[in-house]
Amino acid sequence: MTDKRTENLATRRDILASAGSLVGGGLVSGLGLATISVAQAQVQSTPAAMALAIRKIAGEATVTPGKVKLDLPPLSENGNSVSLTVSVDSPMTPANHVKAIHVVTEKNPQPYVISVRLGPRAGQANISTRMRLSDTQIVVAIAEMSDGSFWSDTRTVIVTLGACLEDLI
Amino acid sequence: MARALINVPAKAKRGEIITIKTLISHVMETGFRHNQIGVKIPRDIITSFACTYNGEEIFQADLYPAITANPFIAFTTIATESGTIAFTWRGDNGFSVAESVNITIE
Known part of the structure; x- marks a missing residue:
């Protein structure tokens, strides 16, 4: 930090x-x-903190863009609540499924947002949640497949009012 | 006791992919904010969430301060058997909430 x-x-x-x-x-x-x-x-396309976080998630493996779809509003008025959906193109069979989905950001105080573990029981790789964004920045979703490959999708979100910065009343 | 809202269809066909939506009331204090006199407010977040279907874990998530207050998580699962879908949230300061719902497979 x-x-x-x-x-x-x-x-x-x-x-x-x-x-x-x-x-x-x-x-x-x-x-x-x-x-x-x-x-x-x-x-700052990839600041060190986010790159390091991605390295920790993927280890030595290469992270290839594709297969993952990260749905985020392109512009958010309130950084305190931004909904996001990550879906991964995968048959979700025991032989070929998504093992984990990670979301990281570029300029939040901490790069990590959420790490999810799922398996063939999910039926489809599709998760939704709501996140905080401190500033206009890049959000990356990374999917870890059962064959050990990593796939990602990147979105830029413009935030008019960032989270974490408001004064407490 | 934090209030949790869980949305699971009461009935489903065998093999159908169902969407599970969960929302729990929690401040998710980041630990990065300061109060008026400049003292850091300690972190108080939910750190993990897990969902089991008849005892078998089907979904697990690690949450970080970047998740909003009152965390909302939605995911999918295949409806296999009639039974219980159980949810657990754990967090800082010994926070722990467990909820469960029943599902009937037609």
Whole structure:
């Protein structure tokens, strides 16, 4: 978490510096802040924390995009509750089924969201839940198949009001 | 005792894929927030959820602070036999709730 925060700060500083060199003067801080979330989503495609989390889930195996479908609203007004559905294209037979589904995020204080274990008894690989998002960011769903392969799907969610940041009343 | 809502069809055909929806009341305090005087609010979340069908585990989930307050989880299973579908939620500070519903296979 600390590492991630330092990294974010560094990026923010870089952006502010570049904005400063372009515009200069009093406009800088306002302009810089407004562009931060958009710029970060584009610049930090895979921050270290999420990459590490994916490594811990998949180990040495390669994670291939495909087979998984992650359903998320492209824009969320309230980061405190974002519904998500993960479905995986699998026959769900004892020989070929989804063993686990993991969801990780890029910029939440912790990358993990949920880890689910299922099996052929599920009939189909389809789960839904609701998550918190602290900022506009990338969400990745990873499916572990019974043959040991890993598949993923990635979605970007724009969050207007992030979770975790509100003041307690 | 936390209140849990469970939605399972009362009757199903043998071999039918049924959807199970669960919702439980819980604050899911992340442990990342501070109160007005700057003191960190300790983490208080549900860490695991499990579902068994006639004693056999069919679904298990590990939850993290990124799950919303009042966690909602929906998943599917194949209706095999008439019997009991049991649910357990466990979490920080000894939180533990067990619920069960009956299902009839036609």
